[in-house]
Amino acid sequence: MSTQGNNLDPWYTHYADRTAGLAASEVRALFAVASRPEVVSLAGGMPFVSALPQELIAGAFERTMRDYGPTALQYGSGQGMPALREHILEVMALEGIRGGVDDVVVTTGSQHALELVTKLFINPGDVVIAEAPSYVTALTVFKSFQAHVNHVVTDEHGLIPEALEEAIAALRAEGRTIKFLYTVPTFGNPSGVTMSWERRLRVLEICRANNILVLEDNPYGLLYFGAPAPHAMRSVEEDGVIYLGTFSKTLAPGFRLGWVLAPHAIREKLILANEAAVLSPSSFTQHVVSEYLDEADWKGQIDTFRGVYRERRDAMLLALDDYLPDLSWTHPDGGFYVWVTLPDNLDSKSMLPRAVKELVAYTPGTAFYADGNGRTNIRLSFCYPTPEFIREGIRRLSTVINGELEL
Numbered sequence: 001m002s003t004q005g006n007n008l009d010p011w012y013t014h015y016a017d018r019t020a021g022l023a024a025s026e027v028r029a030l031f032a033v034a035s036r037p038e039v040v041s042l043a044g045g046m047p048f049v050s051a052l053p054q055e056l057i058a059g060a061f062e063r064t065m066r067d068y069g070p071t072a073l074q075y076g077s078g079q080g081m082p083a084l085r086e087h088i089l090e091v092m093a094l095e096g097i098r099g100g101v102d103d104v105v106v107t108t109g110s111q112h113a114l115e116l117v118t119k120l121f122i123n124p125g126d127v128v129i130a131e132a133p134s135y136v137t138a139l140t141v142f143k144s145f146q147a148h149v150n151h152v153v154t155d156e157h158g159l160i161p162e163a164l165e166e167a168i169a170a171l172r173a174e175g176r177t178i179k180f181l182y183t184v185p186t187f188g189n190p191s192g193v194t195m196s197w198e199r200r201l202r203v204l205e206i207c208r209a210n211n212i213l214v215l216e217d218n219p220y221g222l223l224y225f226g227a228p229a230p231h232a233m234r235s236v237e238e239d240g241v242i243y244l245g246t247f248s249k250t251l252a253p254g255f256r257l258g259w260v261l262a263p264h265a266i267r268e269k270l271i272l273a274n275e276a277a278v279l280s281p282s283s284f285t286q287h288v289v290s291e292y293l294d295e296a297d298w299k300g301q302i303d304t305f306r307g308v309y310r311e312r313r314d315a316m317l318l319a320l321d322d323y324l325p326d327l328s329w330t331h332p333d334g335g336f337y338v339w340v341t342l343p344d345n346l347d348s349k350s351m352l353p354r355a356v357k358e359l360v361a362y363t364p365g366t367a368f369y370a371d372g373n374g375r376t377n378i379r380l381s382f383c384y385p386t387p388e389f390i391r392e393g394i395r396r397l398s399t400v401i402n403g404e405l406e407l
């Protein structure tokens with residue numbers, strides 16, 4: 001019997017212990033507020049899908065129905081459609097990853113892949129080492145499988161290898177079982193930071209030496225604003241890396257299509273877990289995306305996204321310089337996010353209601369830590385609002401922050 005929940009819920013004694021990790025995320029609670037039109041939301045990570053060629057997607061949709069109706073409307077393979085998996089190989093090749101069609105498992109977004117991988121590896125109390133800060137909804141998944149999340153510090157070049165080694169040694173000394181390292185090495189969520197190539201190699205070496213899997217989550221790697229990002233960690237290490245990709249940021253999250261590239265034995269288990277969870281990923285959206293990738297200049301379309309987001313990143317950094325020159329923040333070379341550090345005496349979570357009153361929303365830093373840190377950080381997303389709204393949002397934020405400092 002679980003003690004989770006509260007007695008307003010007549011079933012609260014019935015919930016499994018693992019539901020203790022299922023607190024509504026801070027991001028989720030914000031969505032209701034932040035979606036009001038008068039609020040400038042710098043909170044969510046919603047891709048700017050209006051920049052997509054809508055008519056080409058409509059064409060893919062029509063061809064799917066015309067040419068593949070009966071199969072597109074049917075259950076499919078638990079591993080995903082081979083034609084789509086071929087395209088996924090082309091996408092991954094842009095980040096130096098080589099693999100075969102049989103190596104890819106299609107999932108219902110990479111969020112689902114996070115769930116499947118965690119389900120395969122985590123017993124209650126097992127350790128997931130996660131860079132700090134870490135993607136909020138990955139932390140939710142780890143907690144929901146009762147993992148112990150151990151953060152490792154990062155700097156502007158990503159995860160710090162020495163800190164990783166120390167953490168492993170300390171955990172081992174406590175007799176803990178470490179299953180995998182979770183990292184978003186390229187244009188991280190929430191930090192916007194990219195792990196340097198040297199550190200990627202070092203981190204892989206440390207994990208290999210310690211028999212720890214690397215879970216490389218890479219939704220943003222192709223959204224670079226200058227030179228391409230360093231190649232994926234998976235490009236140099238096949239056996240110890242589980243790689244997660246997605247069409248959510250380079251195409252559209254509404255398709256709910258992601259994928260996993262995993263070592264052979266793990267892949268077989270993943271397919272079984274995928275079948276147990278969803279039978280097969282959506283045949284329909286796999287067909288539509290596959291058709292779109294067949295016909296469209298999808299690389300050009302990713303380039304259009306890069307241009308849109310680069311302009312917004314520039315607008316955000318400039319507005320921060322202009323309105324909040326005394327704070328510090330990261331300078332992302334791609335992706336969606338800037339990570340801001342507030343003065344020590346401010347608390348980003350308790351400041352949020354005041355921000356919402358000033359009609360601007362952000363995500364408090366504590367969402368991205370499993371251990372209560374992040375109080376003086378906020379994550380700002382530049383992906384969705386126009387440059388003008390971003391500037392206005394930062395102006396409003398400066399009013400809030402300056403007001404708090406005067407209290």
Ligand code: PMP
Nearest residue numbers: 045109110111135189246248258
């Ligand atoms: N990982 C990271 C780091 C993300 O930022 C996101 C989306 N915000 C996801 C995974 C999940 O993406 P999806 O399920 O849409 O592929």
